[in-house]
Amino acid sequence: MRGTLPTRTVALVASAALLALTACSAGSSTSPGSSPGGDQSLSVGLVAEPASLDFTTTDGAAIPQALLGNVYESLVKQDESGKIVPSLAKSWTVSPDRKTYTFDLVDNAKFSNDKPFTAADAVFSINRVKSAWTVSLKSAMDVVQEAKALSPTQLQVTLTKPSNGWLFRMTTRIGAMFSETGVSALATTPVGTGPFTFAKWNRGDSIVFERNENYWGTKPFFNQITLKYFKDPTALNNALLTGTINVIGTVQAPEALSQFTGNDKYQVIEGTTNGEVLLSFNNALPIFSDIRTRQGIRQAIDHRALLDTCFAGRGKLIGSMVPPTDPWSEDLTNVAPYDLAKAKSLLQASGAAGKTLRLRLPTLPYAISCGQVVKSQLEQAGLKVVIDQQEFPAQWLTTVFKNADYDLSIIAHVEPRDLGAVFNAKYYTRYDDPTLQQYLAAADAGDEAAQIDNMKKAARRISEQAAGDWLFLLPNLIVADKNLKGLPQNAITENFDLTRLARS
The missing domain is CATH 3.10.105.10 (Dipeptide-binding Protein; Domain 3)
Structure with a gap:
């Protein structure tokens, strides 16, 4: 579940794109976006505040909605069409028997605790799903026989059997990369390689992210983004009308959309999920x-x-x-x-x-x-x-x-x-x-x-x-300020991607 939704699930199936037995994709792991906008801030209204910030031990879609792709990154991710594309892995190949994946990693990523990201961290993260995670979706990693670092920038993962689902699951929360020195307080202090760093959590109200000025990829436009949580849909709508927030990320009262559709201050996006x-x-x-x-x-x-x-x-x-x-x-x-x-x-x-x-x-x-x-x-x-x-x-x-x-x-x-x-x-x-x-x-x-x-x-x-x-x-119903761009038409991944948002 996510945003307005809850708990969840890791499906045991996958994308047809995983069936390619040769080199998959290559290139930058971030989408080109606007240049960072200096002292720019944004507030996004959501429902269903996380119970914890640790999705390794706590179920609930609200945690990866906020953190995945924004604070934590994975080796691969999905684009808005559902295609698996590079992230911390620049490219990868799959053996003819479909059991061995070799990933070439970016060489300039760092965690927010200033530790460099290497293949050893990827090995640690994959193994930790099997050994330390307690949520049910950890089972998607059971098919992994071995993960090993061939070099600081090359990772090899061997499966016990061919699996269409495994690489697809690596785009979800189980594919998040952690630092071995940054997992002591996951429930309150996330440490990732992403374009945003965790700043503070005002329980019952909001979570604040700040732009990672040392981010290895394309830096986001906004230097601060606040996720504000509302239990009441009317209060959520009023927050946008009064300028308290800039985006309703998950519309909860679609019957009230008319107050926005006829107002040239706002844009309404409707897609699928x-x-x-x-x-x-x-x-x-x-x-x-x-x-x-x-x-x-x-x-x-x-x-x-x-x-x-x-x-x-x-x-x-x-x-x-x-x-x-x-x-x-x-x-x-x-x-x-x-x-x-x-x-x-x-x-x-x-x-x-x-x-x-x-x-x-x-x-x-x-x-x-x-x-x-x-x-x-x-x-x-x-x-x-x-x-x-x-x-x-x-x-x-x-x-x-x-x-x-x-x-x-x-x-x-x-x-x-x-x-x-x-x-x-x-x-x-x-x-x-x-x-x-x-x-x-x-x-x-x-x-x-x-x-x-x-x-x-x-x-x-x-x-x-x-x-x-x-x-x-x-x-996927989103209402936002008219001058905001980069909002997703469809919501088909676990996270709310904050990295593409910018003002025109």
Whole structure:
């Protein structure tokens, strides 16, 4: 989850770009931008403040949203189209058996504690994911057999088996590079090689970054950027209207956009995201062991009416855990179409009708708003629903995500390609399906055609088995000062890229 969203997931699948068996890409790891603007500052309004600044031990998309790419860098990263491009690695090659990756690193990067970045730091960072990380997404590094420094600027990573997913995962938080001398206080003092350095954290209010004047690549335009956090969408909107902030990074009340669209002081950006808003089921509970209960819940939801009611019709209806920007996307919205009579029949047949379900919602505006609609629609189908709001992030992450103490929940999963991460027995969905795991394994190990084919099978499998219900895909809605440029049209990575922002 990210910004307005929460916890998360590391999907076990990857990009077709990873299948190239020869030299991948080369060149500068930073995008050309405006020259630094001197004494220039910017404030960005977001929702869902991080519970900690340490994403190695704390779940939650708000941490990499703020830090990844801005303070921490990875060997490779994604551009806005989803292509894997250089970052701290200038170029890389892949062996013919697709198990050995050799990276040529930049030779002038330094951490904010003034230590030079070398291949030894990359080895340390990769190994530390396996040995010290405690979040579930660390499993994406299990495929690594060995990482070794061939020289200060050359790294070799050997996998136990071919994996389409591994290099793609290296663009996410597990690919962040750390200094061995800079990991003693990750929860409060991040140390990275990025274009910004961490300045201060005013808990409950804001995080401040300062431009890294010793940055090895293209320096950002702004010398200071403040991320300000708002729990209330009206307060977030008012902050932009009054000049307290310059950007609404994640619009929470799309029905209020009209106050900005008709005002020439502002620009409104609307694109797409990876943010699948999931009505999650606790599949470990007996009531959900009957597929008729799960299917009945899915067919009781009028998704179009829900989207129109709780998110002003913004966003896209989807029928599984795949956004349209993924290569294996296909329209599965007709797998479980809204049919109230069918829903009632299924719930009666499974014995679920009349039962009470706890809908535990994070205190995020979209979840609270959409939760009311879900409650109403499920009660029309014969269920009883009790809403229980859980403070986000701390309470929801502990109660629902960590302890799986819930029946239903709503959360936007924003990590890229996270189908396999979300739907497995160890995740909070507690979804245990050997057939799904077979499809995911075949997708990870196969060639490009096999990957796409098996990922389509995986997406169809969780939809037909009603592993959850996909309410809609969040749009990328940003409102900002008119003279601000460099804002992303689409949000398909874990981070909010501050490095491209500039004033015209």
